[in-house]
Amino acid sequence: MKRGFLTVPRWDRRAILRFWVTFVVAVGFAGLVTAAILRLLDEPEVWVGLAIPFLAALAIGMFAVPVHMLPAIVVVILAVFPTRLIPSGGPFNALPPMALLLAVWVFRRLVLDQRSPRLERFGPVTRVGPRLAVYTLAILFAAWLFIAAFLAGGGETELGWSIAFVLSALVPLLVFDAREEVALLRPVLIIVGALVGLNIFIEMLLGFSPVYGIVDVVLGASREFEFSVYRARGAFSHPLFAGAFLTIPVCLAIGGWITTGKKWMLLCGALAGAGILGTVSRGSIAAVAVAVAIALVVTPFFLGWQRITRWFALLALAAVGGLAVLNFGPLLDRADSIESRLSADVRDRALTVAIDAAQYGGWFGTGPGTSGETGRLFDSIVIENSLLQLLISVGVPGLLFFLGFMGCLVLAAWSHRDLGVGMAVIAYVVAITGFNSLDAVRSMHILIGILALLAVNDAREMARPATDVRDSFPTPTSVTAG
Structure with missing residues (x-):
């Protein structure tokens, strides 16, 4: 009898299907990115020969690296x-490139069922209660977003956002x-x-x-904005974005040092904190x-x-900082500048505008x-507060769902005694109240997804594999910690 697809063993059929699904998705991903970039270029015929192989290699590479x-x-x-080299126009308004890369990870984990063999050695996920709260608020917020979008007419802006x-x-x-992903993600951050x-x-x-600076010279762009003092921004398109990002590793490092006593984390936190100072971003400094x-x-x-001395060390470091x-x-020069006074005036007016809107x-x-x-119906100012922007765009229900979701992330992190992640979520929420991040800068949404992964997954469980029979029995330490 001729060997056909239905006569192939089930595990071989799965491998064949996964190969072709991976191939189709990789080619489709490369095609989508290529089409979007070519749409933004003035002379697509010059770039088409270079763009397609590069993007195809990138897409296939996302399927070739270890999934975790x-x-x-x-x-x-x-x-x-x-940031300026990452496409943000056309279809990328609704499909940010960083989100597409995370979507590839979700696709590989769920559809292709790819995972590290190490996961099989560990027990089931614990502390489901806090996770349930996070997922419930996530579903409610997502549902309200699309309800609000359709109530507003279901336009490109509403649905795309x-x-x-x-x-x-x-x-x-x-x-x-x-x-396992979080076990790597945390030290990398x-x-x-x-x-x-x-x-x-x-x-x-x-x-x-x-x-x-070389990138800016090649692109013929300037890195300086109309600031009273020089404000660094690194790879980001604005110092405020850089400052908000750095609040996360600062808090992860400080929290990790407090709970583990590892001094290299404290050093990393100090360097990241110095970066926040370099952005001269008062909102991010206040967030930390x-x-x-x-x-x-x-x-x-x-x-x-028993380890309360670290609390006194944290107090001393907070005072020195x-x-x-x-x-x-x-920071002092900026505080005395006209720019600072104008910014404060805009923020004061923003509250009135947000309430009217x-x-x-x-x-x-x-x-x-x-x-x-x-907001422009009531004033020409930009509302530099992400929470006030949410109040206008998704209303009171959407703002409450968002704050509830972020609060549940803090509780989920602290339920498995992860002080640093809870601090990072708090700091990031405070930081984005100082500029128009959520409603205007869609590329920054990815940081909330990263924080969510850190909050609901206890990476410490990956460091305690139950390879010995004795590990399956509780110890006095584990009972106290649990």
């Missing part, structure tokens, strides 16, 4: 690759067990944050970027200060009395991504 590395790769690209946010921030949660912070601080001291202040309150519950910030020259939308929002358009 993909979230960490996304973070590295976001932190070190010049909703798809971009869900794909970036919520779809990664479809991978229920990402402990801390180390990359330290390197980025060091580079940004050096850029601030020099007054130009020795790393990314708020996170550290909350950590001072909750740290005794994480450490216990506060004095350094208060005496930081560029929210009332205009009946407190149910004028549609995701429309806060800028709606």
